[in-house]
Amino acid sequence: MLSQLDSLKTDALAAISAAQDEAALETVRVNFLGKKGSVTALSQGMKDVPVDQKKEVGAKLNDVRTTITDGIESKKFALQAALDAKAVEGIDITLPGRPSTGNGAMHPLTQIRDLAIRTLRRLGFILAEGPEIETEFHCFDALNTPADHPARNEKDTFYLPDGRLLRTHTSSVQIRTMEAAKSLPIRIIAPGAAYRRDEIDATHLSVFNQLEGLYVSNDVSLADLKGTLEAFFREIFGPNTAVRFRPHFFPFTEPSFEIDVKLEATGKDARWIEIAGCGMVDPAVFTAVNQSRGDNLFDPETTTGFAFGLGLDRLAMILHSITDIRHLIENDVRFLQQFAA
Amino acid sequence: MQVSLSWLSTHLDLSSYTVPQLSDLLTFAGVEVEGIEERGVTTDKVVVAQIESFVQHPNADKLSVCQVNDGTGIRQIVCGAKNFKAGDKVPLALPGAVLPGGFAIKEGKLRGVDSMGMMCSGKELGLGDDHSGLLILDAETTIGTPFNQLVPSDVVFDLEITPNRPDLLSHLGLARELSALTDIPLKGQRDYAKTSTKSKSAADDQVALRATDVCPLYTARIIKDVKVGPSPEWLRRRLESIGLRPINSIVDITNFVMMEMGQSLHCFDLDKLHGGIVVRNASEGEQMLALDGQTYTLLTDDLVIADPKRAIAIAGVMGGEETGVTEATTNVLLEAAWFTPSNIRRTSRRLGLSSDSSYRFERGIDPQQVAGGSELATKLILSIAGGTAEDVLHVAGEVPALTGEVTLDEDRARKLLGTPDLTGDEIHTILEKLGLGKKAATKHESRWHIPSYRADLQRPVDLIEEIARVIGLDRVPSKMTAVAVPSDATDRAYDFAMTLRQALVNRGCFEAQTLRLIADVQLPDTLGGGTGVAVKNPLSEDHTTLRPSIIPGLIATAALNIRQGADRLRFFELGRVFLKLPNGNSREEERLAILISGPVSPSSWHARTPHAADIHELMGIITNLPGLSRVSIEPKAVKESPANFLLTSELRAGNRNLGWIAQLHPSRTRDISARHPVYVAELLLSALRQGSTGPAKFEELPRFPGMTRDVAMEVPADLPHAKVAAFFASQKEPLFIASEVFDVFTDPTGQKIAKDRKSIAWTLTYRSPEKTLESAEVDAAHQRILAALEKALPATVRR
Structure with a gap:
């Protein structure tokens, strides 16, 4: 019996080893361990084994059964592993990925505008807007622009037949915002389109994009303007960017400044590049707003504020080294692709 | 505007400033420097030399070897130019000279031949763009003379003057500003607000001022027996240095006065006038031939200078062709006036006609200097063109008072500037340097007289701007306030x-x-x-x-x-x-x-x-x-x-x-x-x-599994999907919770399905919130829906 068990074990292991798939392995299991299998048949002979040998034969029988069971299990595992490996056979991971719909891109102007907006929002500015078809009052009069100022000329400004005009700057949103304000402080930024009657060429567009900012309260000073705009431009151009303020003139701010940042163009020395205009809101603007509102919320004796404006197209050109502003309106996909995230 | 450094230097000594320092000074005073052009040479090491002889360079076809007399001896110079002959006088840069652009001259060998300096083109000396050959000098010039004595060096700044600062549109005005910024005193011998000429009210037949609202002040002076000709060299050079073309002595003098001190003038040929000057509004449609050769049609809004017969100038903008000064002119009438800026601006814009004169009048000139401008021009005419001037200035109207006094709340200034440490003394020093006169001062307040040339200073905030401009933003601390403002x-x-x-x-x-x-x-x-x-x-x-x-x-x-x-x-x-x-x-x-x-x-x-x-x-x-x-x-x-x-x-x-x-x-x-x-x-x-307002509301997840049943049906080809979807959406069957189309089939050939039919297939989902559904319940619900479907739509369900 013992020798029978030994040969049975040998046969079973050989059969397991020969099995090529799970079905063949199952046949092996049935043949040896099934109800009518050889091991089962032998174990039924246990009752005829003399008592003094029972212990030995019983142990042997158990050993044979365990060995076969384990063999089948590990073979099963090996077969599955081989199958799994086969499933990824021949895959070349170095091939390009499937493009599905491909990636688009936001327009570089949108990206710049968003960068500016995110930065200024962190400083507590909220967004504001106003119409692009404006009245002369909102675009010029209320902004302290003399009645015969050259900017009002039909040569420089687009007009509608009814006397309204296409706003020449987003500064008109300052007036719109102050007219509608219920209380102070006002702390807004207004990105938007503006129009000037310029022939389109490499550096000019007749429709361009600006970002206006306005902070009005009772204790706003030039120091607030300086700190805020320095922080803003360092966020945009890098923490070590040099920023300078040059005195300038705008009808609606006093004092007024132009802002330059020192930037390096590739292969050239760093130079000052004009980037924005700013200043303290002229009291005449507050007076005009009060007249329009019919109250004295913006008391020119006590209210102060700063305003700034910058050209987003120009900012995009500087940041991305774009040489011709017309790229920004032509929307050639080979251009747009370069700004994919 | 172009400004000459050598002209400026007649008003104040700027020799302690380099050109870049001056440029920065102007920039931070609010005057944008758009260009800087250095002309001529400052070094003495460029001299007049004479080419005695020359031969072909032995090793280079394009070079000559010249023997050149520099006044001290003969030098050998290798030269690439071809435009000279023996005996020509040319500028010679000696070793050690540094030319504009930083080019240093050294002794050296060119293709093996010694060269002891460089003969120069005009461009190499910062004079014009001509680089085609050597600058051949007048034969009369003396050998050895430093070239900068022949052509004095100059630096010309191209400046952008903001519209609020018309007082800077002259050399004197800029000098005044630079003096305030640098503490360098003005040489001061010229105060054009003071005159020595007597004024006399003009008789109506001399000057009839009919439009005092737009011309508050008009003066005239007659100068007889002048001899009009080319201007002397110094005057021509002054004008040319800032880009003006010399015309004749009289016209040049009026241009010089304008660029010197800001008063725009006009000279009429007295003999072409039919009587005295009339300052009046144009009549509707009145025409005038101007000095630019164009005929302009005027409106009643436009101001003209006229004689009793016709308009002879568009006031402040341009003179008339018929009465202009020519070489034949012997008697002139010199106009100096003050016109209302808005009126000049309107006329200039409407006619599309702008001149240096209109540019200044429409921004506003100093009314106190009108007589001074006339006097300076008269002096120059007498000295250059000769003749005799009337001993009085005929004045019509009055000098307009554009400026007064402004009271400055100094606490408010400190608050607006964000500079609590700015002292009253500092403020006073700044304003006084800018020419404002302190009339009174208390601890927190001061009262200031504004000079006539600063009509832009009318309100306290205008003075605060001046203080900001002078102290600069470097003096102002950077403050950051983040304010929470509710979004909208x-x-x-x-x-x-x-x-x-x-x-x-x-x-x-x-x-x-x-x-x-x-x-x-x-x-x-x-x-x-x-x-x-x-x-x-x-x-x-x-x-x-x-x-x-x-x-x-x-x-x-x-x-x-x-x-x-x-x-x-x-x-x-x-x-x-x-x-x-x-x-x-x-x-x-x-x-x-x-x-x-x-x-x-x-x-x-x-x-x-x-x-x-x-x-x-x-x-x-x-x-x-x-x-x-x-x-x-x-x-x-x-x-x-x-x-x-x-x-x-x-x-x-x-x-x-x-x-x-x-x-x-x-x-x-x-x-x-x-x-x-x-x-x-x-x-x-x-x-x-x-569709995207408000946060989404959570819906309890189903606890029991759903079951699906598919339905395939044939419908007319033109039955819109939306109709079928609407039918399913309208079903009130309690267990039926969702439907989705999963196939649409048509066959344009008509073989598999008629051309006017299509086959569509939907999957319907059933679920109960209370229990796991039995197949039989679902089947029953599905059949009820199919029956309703066939009733409601022209559909044949495939079963």
Whole structure:
């Protein structure tokens, strides 16, 4: 019996080893361990084994059964592993990925505008807007622009037949915002389109994009303007960017400044590049707003504020080294692709 | 404005400042330096030399070896120019000279031959652009003379003077400003506000001032027996240095006075006048031939200087041709006046005629210097052109008082500037340096007299600006205040727009930004039916109208990209459109437009030519947009599709119009040479945003599994999907919770299914919130729905 068990074990292991798939392995299991299998048949002979040998034969029988069971299990595992490996056979991971719909891109102007907006929002500015078809009052009069100022000329400004005009700057949103304000402080930024009657060429567009900012309260000073705009431009151009303020003139701010940042163009020395205009809101603007509102919320004796404006197209050109502003309106996909995230 | 450093230096000694320092000084005073041109040489090491003889260079065809006399001896110079002959006098740069641009001259060998200096072209000396050969000098010049004695060196600044500072539009004005900024005193021998000439009220037949509102002050002085000719060299050089062309001595003197001290003058040929001067408004349609040879037609708003018969000058803008000073003139009438800026500006703009004179008058000149300008010009005329001047100045009107006193609250100044440490003394010093006169001062307040040339200083804030300008922003601390301000609808609209953009970018679309001003010929590409707003004064026919729709711009974008070889087009734009309302007003609204055409995915090794997008592709993009995930969109064909489109449909969500979708008409598609059908949609941002308001509300997850049953049916080919969907949506069967179409089959050949029929298949889902359903219950519910389906729709269910 013992020798029978030994040969049975040998046969079973050989059969397991020969099995090529799970079905063949199952046949092996049935043949040896099934109800009518050889091991089962032998174990039924246990009752005829003399008592003094029972212990030995019983142990042997158990050993044979365990060995076969384990063999089948590990073979099963090996077969599955081989199958799994086969499933990824021949895959070349170095091939390009499937493009599905491909990636688009936001327009570089949108990206710049968003960068500016995110930065200024962190400083507590909220967004504001106003119409692009404006009245002369909102675009010029209320902004302290003399009645015969050259900017009002039909040569420089687009007009509608009814006397309204296409706003020449987003500064008109300052007036719109102050007219509608219920209380102070006002702390807004207004990105938007503006129009000037310029022939389109490499550096000019007749429709361009600006970002206006306005902070009005009772204790706003030039120091607030300086700190805020320095922080803003360092966020945009890098923490070590040099920023300078040059005195300038705008009808609606006093004092007024132009802002330059020192930037390096590739292969050239760093130079000052004009980037924005700013200043303290002229009291005449507050007076005009009060007249329009019919109250004295913006008391020119006590209210102060700063305003700034910058050209987003120009900012995009500087940041991305774009040489011709017309790229920004032509929307050639080979251009747009370069700004994919 | 061009400003000469050597001219400025006649007013104050700037020798302790380098050119870059001066440039910075001006820049931070608010005067933008747009250009700096250095002319001539400052070094003594460029001298007049004479070429005695020359021979061909032994080793170079293009070079000559010259023997040159520099006044101390003969030098050998190798030279590449060809435009000289023996005996010519030329500028010679000696070793050690540094030429404009930093070029240093050394002794050396050129192709093996010694060269002991360099003979120069005009350009090399900073004189003009002529680089074609050596600068050949006058034969009379003395050998050995330093060249800078012949042509003094100069630096010319091109300055942008802001419109609030007309007082800087002269050399004296700039000198005054620089003196205030540098503490260098003005040489001061010239105070044009003081004159020694007696004034006398003009008789009416001398000067009849008929328009004091726009000409408060007019003066005239007659100078007889002048001899008009070319100006002396110093005067010509002064004018040429700042880009003015010398004409004749009289005209040159008036130009010189204007650039010296800001008073614009005019000289008439006295013998051409038919009597005294009349200052009056033009008569309607009055014509005058001006000095530029053009005839101008005037209106009653325009001011003219006239004699009793006709207009002889457009006041402050340009003189008349007939009465202008020529070489034949012997007697002149010298005008010096003050005209109201707005009037001059209006006339100049309307006529499109601008002059150095109108430029100054329309910004405002110093009224206290009118007589001084006249006196300076008279002196110069007498000394240069001879003749005798009347001993009095005929004055009509009065010197207008443009400036007065301004009281400055110094605490307010400190507060506005953010400089609490700025002392009263500092403030006073600054204002006094700028020429303001302190009339009174207390601890916190001071009262200031404003000089007549600073009419821009009228209010306290104008003085604060001056203080800021002088102390500069370096003195002001940087302060940062972040203030919490509640966001509003504009903020939420922006955030939503950015979410939309990101979603479309993730779907492979590129964001375009097209011009809001479009051409009339683009208007038929409008989707949504609006009318744009036409501009009264367009620049060109390409940009006449504010767009009523973004689609025209996207079609132009598609066309441009197709021309560049693009095949697969995926564009969107988010922006404003302008709609003309029936009452003549206009409305501006934000929209999103999408244009797609060509393969559904970029070509790759997976799929060389993926199939082209159809309208369902675009609809798929739309239905997956932020704001629309919980909205069911019903396209509704518009009655008359615009000519450039097919399939134009309004997209509705209940009563709400979301926008429009369409296929570009094949003929328009061929126009732009598109290789695939083009699909467009334009959506209203406000309508999209309505679908995305508020946080989503959680719904309890189903605890029991659902069961599905499929149904296949044959229906007429023209039965819209929406009808079937509406039927399922309307079913009240309690266990029936969802339905979805999963197949649509047609056969245009009619073999598998009749041409006018289609086969559609839906899967229906059943679920109970209380228990796991039995098959039998589901089957029963399904059969009830199928029965209702066959009743409600022309459908044959396949069982």
